[in-house]
Amino acid sequence: MSNTQSISNANPWQGLDIQSEWERFSQRETSLPHVWISHVWVDHMHCAACSGRIEHSIKSLPGILSVHASAASKRVRVVWDAQKTSPSQWFANLNDIGYPALPLNEYNAISDRTIQQRKMLWRLVVAVFCMMQVMMYAYPTYWVGSNDMAPDMVQLMKWASWVLTLPVMLFSATPFLSQAWASIKQRQLGMDVPVSLGIVAAFVMSTLATFAPGGWWGDVVYYDSLTMFVSFLLIGRWLDVKLRNRTAGALENMMRRLPNAVLKKNDVGEWVQIAASNINAGDILFVRPGEVFAADGKVLVGSTSADESMLTGESEPVMKPMGATVIAGSGNLTSAIEMQVEQVGEGTQYHALVNLMASASTEKPGIALLADKVAQPFLWGVLLAALYALIFWWTKDPAKAVMSAVAVLVVTCPCALSLATPAAMLASAGTFAKGGVLIRRLQAIQVISEVDTIVFDKTGTLTENLQQVTLEESHAAWDRQWILDVIATMSRDSLHPVAKALHEFALHQDAQDKLEMQGWQEIVGGGMSATFTTPNGALLPVKLGNADFCGVSREAESEALRQVYVTAGEIMLARLSLTEQVKPHARAAISQLISQGLDIQLLSGDRIAPVKNLAAQLGIQNASGLQKAEDKLQHVKLLQQQGRKVLMVGDGLNDGPVIAAAHTSIAMGSGVPLTQAQADMVVLGNDIGVLVSLISHCKKTILIVKQNLLWAALYNAAGVPLAILGLLPAWLAGLGMAASSLLVLLNALRLTDWDKSGWQKGQA
Amino acid sequence: MEIAYLLIPLAVMLVFVILGGLWWAIQTGQFEDLEEEGSRILEHD
Numbered sequence: 001m002s003n004t005q006s007i008s009n010a011n012p013w014q015g016l017d018i019q020s021e022w023e024r025f026s027q028r029e030t031s032l033p034h035v036w037i038s039h040v041w042v043d044h045m046h047c048a049a050c051s052g053r054i055e056h057s058i059k060s061l062p063g064i065l066s067v068h069a070s071a072a073s074k075r076v077r078v079v080w081d082a083q084k085t086s087p088s089q090w091f092a093n094l095n096d097i098g099y100p101a102l103p104l105n106e107y108n109a110i111s112d113r114t115i116q117q118r119k120m121l122w123r124l125v126v127a128v129f130c131m132m133q134v135m136m137y138a139y140p141t142y143w144v145g146s147n148d149m150a151p152d153m154v155q156l157m158k159w160a161s162w163v164l165t166l167p168v169m170l171f172s173a174t175p176f177l178s179q180a181w182a183s184i185k186q187r188q189l190g191m192d193v194p195v196s197l198g199i200v201a202a203f204v205m206s207t208l209a210t211f212a213p214g215g216w217w218g219d220v221v222y223y224d225s226l227t228m229f230v231s232f233l234l235i236g237r238w239l240d241v242k243l244r245n246r247t248a249g250a251l252e253n254m255m256r257r258l259p260n261a262v263l264k265k266n267d268v269g270e271w272v273q274i275a276a277s278n279i280n281a282g283d284i285l286f287v288r289p290g291e292v293f294a295a296d297g298k299v300l301v302g303s304t305s306a307d308e309s310m311l312t313g314e315s316e317p318v319m320k321p322m323g324a325t326v327i328a329g330s331g332n333l334t335s336a337i338e339m340q341v342e343q344v345g346e347g348t349q350y351h352a353l354v355n356l357m358a359s360a361s362t363e364k365p366g367i368a369l370l371a372d373k374v375a376q377p378f379l380w381g382v383l384l385a386a387l388y389a390l391i392f393w394w395t396k397d398p399a400k401a402v403m404s405a406v407a408v409l410v411v412t413c414p415c416a417l418s419l420a421t422p423a424a425m426l427a428s429a430g431t432f433a434k435g436g437v438l439i440r441r442l443q444a445i446q447v448i449s450e451v452d453t454i455v456f457d458k459t460g461t462l463t464e465n466l467q468q469v470t471l472e473e474s475h476a477a478w479d480r481q482w483i484l485d486v487i488a489t490m491s492r493d494s495l496h497p498v499a500k501a502l503h504e505f506a507l508h509q510d511a512q513d514k515l516e517m518q519g520w521q522e523i524v525g526g527g528m529s530a531t532f533t534t535p536n537g538a539l540l541p542v543k544l545g546n547a548d549f550c551g552v553s554r555e556a557e558s559e560a561l562r563q564v565y566v567t568a569g570e571i572m573l574a575r576l577s578l579t580e581q582v583k584p585h586a587r588a589a590i591s592q593l594i595s596q597g598l599d600i601q602l603l604s605g606d607r608i609a610p611v612k613n614l615a616a617q618l619g620i621q622n623a624s625g626l627q628k629a630e631d632k633l634q635h636v637k638l639l640q641q642q643g644r645k646v647l648m649v650g651d652g653l654n655d656g657p658v659i660a661a662a663h664t665s666i667a668m669g670s671g672v673p674l675t676q677a678q679a680d681m682v683v684l685g686n687d688i689g690v691l692v693s694l695i696s697h698c699k700k701t702i703l704i705v706k707q708n709l710l711w712a713a714l715y716n717a718a719g720v721p722l723a724i725l726g727l728l729p730a731w732l733a734g735l736g737m738a739a740s741s742l743l744v745l746l747n748a749l750r751l752t753d754w755d756k757s758g759w760q761k762g763q764a
Numbered sequence: 765m766e767i768a769y770l771l772i773p774l775a776v777m778l779v780f781v782i783l784g785g786l787w788w789a790i791q792t793g794q795f796e797d798l799e800e801e802g803s804r805i806l807e808h809d
Contacts, residue, residue: 122790126783133779137772153768160776167783 013088013095014273016103016261021275022087025103034082035065040101042094045071050099057097058090076101100290120241124234127172130164131227137161138224158210161223169203173230175237189379194386195233198409202226202730205402218399222406225731229410232738239745262287262294265338283341287332295328296343296350307331323507382412382720389724404726411719411733420708423748428701431754436684437694444680447664448695449702450645453599457632457650457658461668462590462602462618462688463580469505472563474574482535483574484511487566490520490528490544498564499528501578502544523549527564543567546607562610580610582617585689590618592692599644603627603635632658648679649691666691690756697754704751708744715740 016022022038029035045051051069054076058067063084069076078090087103094101137157140149176192176199183190206221213219262279263271263286271286276294279285284300287293293306303321308330320326326339329350345351386408393401425442432439439445456462474480488506491499492513503513520530527545534540543550543566550565552572566574593600601622604611608625615623627635636658639646648662659665659679667679668688683690719736722728728736789795 118790122787125786129779129783133775136775150765153765156769156772160772163776164779 013091013261016087016091019082022103026087029079032081036080036082038078038080038087038103040076040078040091040094040103042069042074042076042099042101045069045074045076045099047071051076053097054094054099058093061085061090061093064090102292117238117241120234120238123172123175124231124238127168127227127231127234130168130172131224131231133164134161134223134227138221155210158221158223161221162207162210165203165206165223165227168227168230169199172234173199176230176233189376189383191379194379194382194409194412197383197386198406198730199226199230201402201406201409202229205399205406216398217402220399222403222730225729225734228731229734229737232734232741235738236741236745239742277345279341279344281341281344281347285339285341286336287339288336289332289334292331293326293328293339295339295341295345296348297326297339297341299324299326300338300340302335302337304335304337305333307333323513378412382409385412385720385724389726392724393726400726403730404723407723407726407728407730407733408720410730411723411728411736412716420712420744421705423745424701424705424708424751427748427751428697428754431752432681432694432697435690435754435756437690438682438684439680440682441680444664445698445701447645447680448647448666448698451598451647451663451695453601453639453644454593454647454649454691455601455603455632455636455639455662457603457648461649462586462614463582468579468581469501470577470579471505471509472575472577475571478573479535481511483566484509485513485515486532486542487511487544487574487576488513489515489517489532490530490542493520494522494528498562498578502564502576505576540568542573562606580614582614583688585687587618589689589692590620593695594619596692596695598695601635603632629658633661636661650679666694687756693754693756697751701751704747708747711743711747712740 026036026038029037051071054069055067058064063081065079067078091101137160177196180192180196183193202222203226205217206223208215208217209219209221261273262276264274265284266272279295299320299322306318306320306326308318328348386405389404389408390401393404425445428445429439474483484506487502488511491503515532517530517532522528526549527543529543531539531541547565550567552565562578564576565572590600600620602615602620604625605627606625611623611625636646646662648659648665665679666681666683668683723733
């Protein structure tokens with residue numbers, strides 16, 4: 001590139017020298033003025049030697065206080081003085097020694113989460129450590145008769161236990177206590193209220209027994225049960241935080257990819273560095289190999305290959321010749337290119353993807369809402385049961401009364417109930433996301449597991465995206481190249497697979513898609529029309545589409561081939577034919593689905609012959625062609641009236657009402673623009689087989705949710721009566737509570753194992 | 765068994781010393797980077 005010279009002259013990182021820019025990846029060093037701690041991401045740092053070189057070269061710069069490079073996480077932490085240096089200087093230095101860096105913008109979010117998780121672990125460590133010590137002092141009293149130990153020895157052990165319980169109460173248990181307090185202040189009954197009541201009651205009783213023995217509270221202490229209970233609760237919380245962070249981590253791995261600054265061509269044709277937030281549609285950007293595309297757009301100059309695995313789940317590099325579409329968040333692998341920006345920020349596929357995952361992780365599925373609805377009366381029931389136990393025992397033995405009430409509060413701790421659904425759903429959603437399946441609504445997992453009818457609303461889902469195009473004939477009186485230009489221009493903006501194939505084909509024939517055209521419009525199920533200016537200056541209305549749309553007789557058509565015509569009024573300018581190819585796994589996947597008792601149907605807007613032909617190849621009994629959106633809607637409604645649960649599979653684009661009417665929907669295919677996809681789930685990539693394993697995994701998820709709920713219900717049904725009768729000591733109640741929560745979480749963790757192509761193993 | 769009167773308070777104090785040590789270790793980032801530190805000795809300085 002002739003322009004590389006002008007890039008290296010100007011410091012390309014100057015955009016980072018504004019405080020608001022560097023604040024995004026830096027934190028103030030509070031003890032020193034003007035000193036910042038920045039975190040950057042260096043992709044090429046592979047070994048310890050690399051990190052050594054980086055540290056060595058940066059340390060010697062003026063204004064750099066300390067550097068720490070970690071090859072394992074590919075991160076560099078730089079502490080620098082804003083009065084003596086600026087980020088652009090050490091960024092340039094990193095670049096010069098061969099390690100181009102990216103600002104780690106999400107560092108603050110990541111570190112927040114790490115701090116949160118670390119704090120939770122620390123609380124757990126304190127609780128468990130103190131619990132072990134308390135158990136040492138409690139253990140002798142389990143076995144020894146009351147007269148076998150000197151009374152002051154027993155007393156000393158109680159004091160020691162009390163001292164060791166203090167950190168647990170004051171530090172480890174604070175999340176529960178403060179949340180319970182917050183919900184009481186809001187006059188609501190949260191999950192933490194009964195738990196905290198139990199903890200506080202046990203602590204108060206034991207403290208009284210330690211320092212003022214002999215009252216109605218007796219002289220038995222419960223420090224062992226108390227510390228154990230808090231430890232178990234914290235184990236559950238910690239696992240929960242970890243599980244959530246794992247999902248969020250997958251999300252942030254993606255977010256981190258977008259570059260912060262890009263090279264843009266200015267009005268006089270020079271490359272200047274601008275902040276990625278200032279890119280507009282239409283800008284021309286320079287992208288070097290190893291960099292990440294900052295926006296969606298087209299390759300303008302040069303050709304390269306791109307790594308789109310983040311967005312498609314397919315690890316093969318994708319060739320990007322001139323004119324090809326590149327997507328934000330994918331990596332430029334082989335050579336430097338110029339690209340024209342078409343979509344930025346919110347409009348990009350990448351952003352849609354991130355939003356999709358973010359919204360799915362916050363949305364509650366219906367089955368979880370049900371659990372929430374049950375929770376309130378359940379909590380009141382728990383409090384009443386505890387009160388009942390208290391009153392029941394009070395006259396006989398006040399100490400036993402309080403501890404029975406505590407046992408009720410502890411044993412019913414509804415952690416298992418509240419974790420049952422979200423743990424399983426989130427585990428599955430995270431697993432799906434890793435395998436290239438994105439969930440817009442968690443609810444979909446539940447619905448898909450109940451589906452009995454699958455309707456494919458496009459043949460394109462079952463066939464390869466790009467079809468083989470042949471120019472069968474073109475009008476002799478017209479310039480063939482001009483006709484190809486017309487085809488390229490008309491098909492340029494359509495998302496229809498046929499138009500995409502035509503566009504690709506025309507470009508391969510050296511056509512240009514930049515002709516002047518007016519009044520372009522696309523008629524669904526027909527074709528496109530627009531008005532062109534012919535080489536000799538006349539206005540020419542052109543139609544591109546199927547025979548009916550173009551008003552041509554179908555005589556020349558064979559059964560299996562799809563024909564596309566280009567006409568100008570009565571004149572036929574060209575005739576093209578397309579051949580479709582069935583996707584590699586489609587047949588096996590369909591027969592697998594049918595053998596699972598699912599009814600597979602195919603509704604297509606295509607002509608009847610090719611649709612029937614495809615259906616026969618795949619073994620689909622019920623297929624109809626020439627279906628308009630209204631017909632499809634009618635068909636789906638009819639199926640629903642018969643009591644069927646319908647899953648629509650398509651590109652999720654043009655059939656809004658049908659998708660809305662169906663119980664749930666999956667959009668699939670690598671060409672799906674996510675921003676417009678309406679479907680509940682989006683399957684990235686082209687493998688139809690994923691559908692089989694997806695459905696079975698959804699079923700497994702719901703099975704596990706049901707197991708979890710059943711377990712929680714059974715456990716409570718058994719535990720509460722025992723606790724009221726005073727047969728359940730507090731420590732055993734704590735153990736039962738913890739075991740039920742752990743069981744629920746571990747059960748959900750089984751879902752993180754998803755074999756995308758596992759369905760094929762049953763074949764052969 | 766009189767020694768227990770000394771040992772129990774001592775054990776309690778020891779617990780707090782150990783917890784304090786762990787706290788220091790976590791706060792100063794001793795567990796931040798478990799893989800990297802082992803190879804530092806192999807690097808040139």
